[in-house]
Amino acid sequence: MTTNKFVQLEDQYVANIYHPLDVVIERAEGVWMVDVDGKRYLDCLSAYSAVSQGHCHPRIINALVEQAQKATLTSRAFRNDQLGSFARELCELTGYEMTLPMNSGAEAVEVAVKAARKWGYEVKGVPDGQAEIIVCLGNFHGRTTTVISFSSEAAYKRHFGPFTPGFKFVPFGDMDALVDAVTPNTVAFLVEPIQGENGINVPPAGYLKFAETLCRRENMLLIADEIQVGLGRTGKLLASEHEDIRPDIVVLGKALSGGVYPVSAVVADRNILGLFNPGDHGSTFGGNPLAAAVSRAALRVLVEENLAENAAEQGEYLMQRLRRIESPYIKNVRGRGLMIGLEVTPEARGARRFCEELAVEGVLCKETHKTVVRFAPPLIITREQTAWLADKVEEVFARIEARDAAGKGEPIAG
Numbered sequence: 001m002t003t004n005k006f007v008q009l010e011d012q013y014v015a016n017i018y019h020p021l022d023v024v025i026e027r028a029e030g031v032w033m034v035d036v037d038g039k040r041y042l043d044c045l046s047a048y049s050a051v052s053q054g055h056c057h058p059r060i061i062n063a064l065v066e067q068a069q070k071a072t073l074t075s076r077a078f079r080n081d082q083l084g085s086f087a088r089e090l091c092e093l094t095g096y097e098m099t100l101p102m103n104s105g106a107e108a109v110e111v112a113v114k115a116a117r118k119w120g121y122e123v124k125g126v127p128d129g130q131a132e133i134i135v136c137l138g139n140f141h142g143r144t145t146t147v148i149s150f151s152s153e154a155a156y157k158r159h160f161g162p163f164t165p166g167f168k169f170v171p172f173g174d175m176d177a178l179v180d181a182v183t184p185n186t187v188a189f190l191v192e193p194i195q196g197e198n199g200i201n202v203p204p205a206g207y208l209k210f211a212e213t214l215c216r217r218e219n220m221l222l223i224a225d226e227i228q229v230g231l232g233r234t235g236k237l238l239a240s241e242h243e244d245i246r247p248d249i250v251v252l253g254k255a256l257s258g259g260v261y262p263v264s265a266v267v268a269d270r271n272i273l274g275l276f277n278p279g280d281h282g283s284t285f286g287g288n289p290l291a292a293a294v295s296r297a298a299l300r301v302l303v304e305e306n307l308a309e310n311a312a313e314q315g316e317y318l319m320q321r322l323r324r325i326e327s328p329y330i331k332n333v334r335g336r337g338l339m340i341g342l343e344v345t346p347e348a349r350g351a352r353r354f355c356e357e358l359a360v361e362g363v364l365c366k367e368t369h370k371t372v373v374r375f376a377p378p379l380i381i382t383r384e385q386t387a388w389l390a391d392k393v394e395e396v397f398a399r400i401e402a403r404d405a406a407g408k409g410e411p412i413a414g
């Protein structure tokens, strides 16, 4: 089948909820993806940071295949021989006492919300039904009905109401607004240490530390959504470490399985997750042995291949190279580790055409919020590959600039 045929099939039978580049991937390995015509691309999205360990990492795939031949799903009605070890390894790695495993990121965010509310009623003593959770403008925490209830993005919410109450917005990075939003009924502040989908926004230095101090003082929980920025992406195991904070609840997903299987989890101490009793929550697939085995391998790869360190090193180099590009189309380059956003100026007429041109050059990027090109390659990327990527970005900006300049002198067609 041709690329067009695959595109047509998807468009005909799949609900139209994304705006993908029309590249049809057939295989992928390491940092590379190959389309149905055999063209090779450097993956600079890593499935929104899920494929941090690289595509089809042999150790993770081995774990998948081996476990798949033994047992895939027992349900939590029975126990399995993988879940306990997975939980212990995840807890030891992140420094928390307990975990509650789920499948998708949004489900884990739901767990965090439920845990914070339960803690608020049973420990803090907030009157039942009155709990408030503070969230940030421009947040992204997933797409379930409750989670979009606390999105500030109109497009995510339109015609999906009525919404779940109990959430209050503050501008991301604004310490005064955070203080003002606290009431006796506040049970938690939910925050992304770096806003991913909102355009790779790094908060002002000291913001997270301030939030942690405020949460301690006001007896409320700090919940870090590290689904995208956690597990090495920003150059530390958790992005929270950049400000030396220890959130009460950390939400993980995406790279927790290296992109091989949907696995998410909440980690926290026993004073919070110990409040859950049978019947309080559940998931048919959550904590299944296949997920647990895959995730154990994914975490081992992360640690043993020093992926956080490599993210810090290659990220710093890439950021430097991108900042050196002189173009009237580049407004700024920002980020941490291998989570980098390049914002284009209004004259650039959007980020998408740069992504399309990069795809021609064999670099797959996806724009976020129309004006930001995101660079988030797998964390296994080498210096040589990072340099090649930077060269391609330079070339593409120069070419589009030259093309626009040439086009300006010509009469407008028609």
Ligand SMILES: *Cc1c(COP(=O)(O)O)cnc(C)c1O
Pocket: 048, 103, 104, 105, 106, 107, 109, 140, 141, 142, 143, 192, 196, 197, 225, 226, 227, 228, 229, 253, 254
């Ligand atoms: C991707 C993401 C989610 C949602 O994860 P899903 O697996 O798509 O449900 C939540 N929070 C953040 C910060 C994310 O990047």
